[in-house]
Amino acid sequence: xxxxxxFDFKKQHFAGEEGHLIPLxxxxxxxxxxxxxxxxxxxxxxxxxxxxxxxxxxxxxxxxRLHPIGKNLIRVCHGTACHxxxxxxxxxxxxxxxxxxNGETTPDRLFTIETxxxxxxxxxxxxxxxxxxxxxxxxxxxxxxxxxxxxKADIGEVQ
Amino acid sequence: MKxxxxxxxxxxxxxAERTYEALAKSQAAGTVPFELDKTGCIGMCYxxxxxxxxxxxxxxxxxxxxxxxxxxxxxxxHILQGKTIDEWLVWADDGRGSExxxxxxxxxxxxxxxxxxxxxSLEDYLxxxxxxxxxxxxxxxxxxxxxxxIVDSGLRGRGGAGFLTGxxxxxxxxxxxDRKFIICNADxxxxxxxxxxxxxxxxxxxxxxxxxxxxxxxGANDGYIYVRAEYPKAIExxxxxxxxxxAAGFLGxxxxxxxxxxxxxxxxxAGAFVCGEETALMASIEGKRGMPRMRPPxxxxxxxxxxxxxxxxxxxxxNVPWIVLNGAQAFAAIGTANSKGTKVFAMAGKxxxxxxxxxxxxxxxxxxxxxxxxxxxxxxxxxxxxxGGPSGGxxxxxxxxxxxxxxxxxxxxxxxxxxGLVVMDDTTCMVDVTRFFLEFxxxxxxxxxxxxxxxxxRMLEVLTRICDGNGREGDIELLEQLAVLTxxxxxxxxxxxxxxxxxxxxxxxxxxxxxxxxxxxCPAHQCKPLLTYTILDSCVGCLLCAKVCPTKAITGExxxxxxxxxxxCTHCGECHKVCRVDAIAVY
Numbered sequence: 009x010x011x012x013x014x015f016d017f018k019k020q021h022f023a024g025e026e027g028h029l030i031p032l033x034x035x036x037x038x039x040x041x042x043x044x045x046x047x048x049x050x051x052x053x054x055x056x057x058x059x060x061x062x063x064x065x066x067x068x069x070x071x072x073r074l075h076p077i078g079k080n081l082i083r084v085c086h087g088t089a090c091h092x093x094x095x096x097x098x099x100x101x102x103x104x105x106x107x108x109x110n111g112e113t114t115p116d117r118l119f120t121i122e123t124x125x126x127x128x129x130x131x132x133x134x135x136x137x138x139x140x141x142x143x144x145x146x147x148x149x150x151x152x153x154x155x156x157x158x159x160k161a162d163i164g165e166v167q
Numbered sequence: 168m169k170x171x172x173x174x175x176x177x178x179x180x181x182x183a184e185r186t187y188e189a190l191a192k193s194q195a196a197g198t199v200p201f202e203l204d205k206t207g208c209i210g211m212c213y214x215x216x217x218x219x220x221x222x223x224x225x226x227x228x229x230x231x232x233x234x235x236x237x238x239x240x241x242x243x244x245h246i247l248q249g250k251t252i253d254e255w256l257v258w259a260d261d262g263r264g265s266e267x268x269x270x271x272x273x274x275x276x277x278x279x280x281x282x283x284x285x286x287x288s289l290e291d292y293l294x295x296x297x298x299x300x301x302x303x304x305x306x307x308x309x310x311x312x313x314x315x316x317i318v319d320s321g322l323r324g325r326g327g328a329g330f331l332t333g334x335x336x337x338x339x340x341x342x343x344x345d346r347k348f349i350i351c352n353a354d355x356x357x358x359x360x361x362x363x364x365x366x367x368x369x370x371x372x373x374x375x376x377x378x379x380x381x382x383x384x385x386g387a388n389d390g391y392i393y394v395r396a397e398y399p400k401a402i403e404x405x406x407x408x409x410x411x412x413x414a415a416g417f418l419g420x421x422x423x424x425x426x427x428x429x430x431x432x433x434x435x436x437a438g439a440f441v442c443g444e445e446t447a448l449m450a451s452i453e454g455k456r457g458m459p460r461m462r463p464p465x466x467x468x469x470x471x472x473x474x475x476x477x478x479x480x481x482x483x484x485x486n487v488p489w490i491v492l493n494g495a496q497a498f499a500a501i502g503t504a505n506s507k508g509t510k511v512f513a514m515a516g517k518x519x520x521x522x523x524x525x526x527x528x529x530x531x532x533x534x535x536x537x538x539x540x541x542x543x544x545x546x547x548x549x550x551x552x553x554x555g556g557p558s559g560g561x562x563x564x565x566x567x568x569x570x571x572x573x574x575x576x577x578x579x580x581x582x583x584x585x586x587g588l589v590v591m592d593d594t595t596c597m598v599d600v601t602r603f604f605l606e607f608x609x610x611x612x613x614x615x616x617x618x619x620x621x622x623x624x625r626m627l628e629v630l631t632r633i634c635d636g637n638g639r640e641g642d643i644e645l646l647e648q649l650a651v652l653t654x655x656x657x658x659x660x661x662x663x664x665x666x667x668x669x670x671x672x673x674x675x676x677x678x679x680x681x682x683x684x685x686x687x688x689c690p691a692h693q694c695k696p697l698l699t700y701t702i703l704d705s706c707v708g709c710l711l712c713a714k715v716c717p718t719k720a721i722t723g724e725x726x727x728x729x730x731x732x733x734x735x736c737t738h739c740g741e742c743h744k745v746c747r748v749d750a751i752a753v754y
Contacts, residue, residue, distance in 0.1 A: 065455065088556065128361035
């Protein structure tokens, strides 16, 4: 991370409140895109939570990442409805198009592929979510089209 | 004339925001006069984006699949010329519309306001009798009578286990402790379930109102809503609702000026399925790894930070204001002997009308699948429904007359669960789906107790080798043995229910497992390593399949029947997908 802006965790509104470690980590990830080692040390120093405990919590929950991700996060839903509607084929189509596997980031740092348990849009299965936009009722062809749009735009959100 | 656009997550995914923007643009242009408003999800996810037109006399008409490009026609024909556009019509309150059956079988208590009011408007909720139940409860100022009436209503926890809500409240009320908590469990983790998301997005105030009433009943002054981080829209609307309720005095130090104090905080989950289990959920709120612990002590006596705590599901809370306003008897009049009221189901999978339905308890699975939801997609053969997600089981088509109540569902080996109902047709392989569920529970097992951690892993290994064509004699019995052991010895609900998909799949679809193991065949044609592809004489010789074959297993000349070399085939299925004349057979 090039520019590390320090947080004052104690000034955050949740500091001092019971059970604030998870919101702190969520805030850190929102800012940096992932949980950096610097943030873990900062939280430890400012809030007095043992490093091991912070690391333990950060690795328990699926939401937290300890590695940076690409500009666009593709979340492929693998819920039951998506599974029976061909989520595996959609994942494969995405992997083939981008040339990286699930969990990896493209060399140009434009995309990261991640599978998730359920996005809760089951009646639109199969579904993927790119950043905050949901794309439903996909076929292998359509998902490739969607990815092209993002590749073309090369900027965060496109409709 | 008012136009409402359904802006739940499903609607937005289908393009409802663009429709809304197009309408807003036309409104700003001013050529056609109308009011524009947002609403939540009415439940017909299969026809999104949905637009409702409410006339000044109160009559309602709903149009489906109204994408942004259809806005112009909608305005010119319906609003200006006053003509109904029949081909888009899904439902009208005068009885017209193709999808009337979808609503006529439903009884809407939990979803009473969903798709009717603007979820971001407190005024809308108040106009729909909102917070009236809370005022009534505070006026009567008799928590014991309130709890008695919830017990009498027969309301059972809608999160899945089905414990009597009133009893849970009573235990928490009677527990000793100065500080008590109420928690709303909105960590809807079952894949295939989205009822809670929809309620939170479409009618967040009803859940808040239910929570305040519960807090008053048990004597809690603090509450938490634990909601999945994967539901950004629900979190956004809940935050708006909490701020509105605080400003209007329905939350805070002096609720409705009656001296009762109740504060609510939102906690975003961080993506762990096990946190749907109540003790794990509390550990997560406390900022720890979300691992469950032994019960007893139950949360009612020793919960969050060791204080008495009542944890209820979103749908349970949404029922509460209705019961207070309409009386316990009205609620108890709906349903069966031991299961009262209604249940919301998220219908998904191979079903024609996928979406959210609220049906009275006691309705049969057949009625839900065929009458309410229109049957199976492409009229294929109905094979099974999966209820209760990874903790639930399969109910085969032969048992489709099973009625929806907690005991009848349990008898089949499935569970009521939180309300995910995934419909499967004969193209679904039961071994593959069972493996899918075990993959999920194995990944989500927190690892604390050995039987869940290792048991799910071993079951997954056996299922995977069966799907890969390496099944062995005795694997079915091995699975059964592992399933029973894991079920009987795991610490929390995740482990004790994880074997349910395995047990029910073997119970009802044993022959499919045998076909995989003994004959090395997948009857549903899903397990690729078990499939054989052959080129038929109807091949027109277009070379398309030969081009896509990654291992060059297909050879041939233009306009001559091609040949597939089985020794090179990797069963990827690409040739089958591209063939335009269906000349590649799979068996």
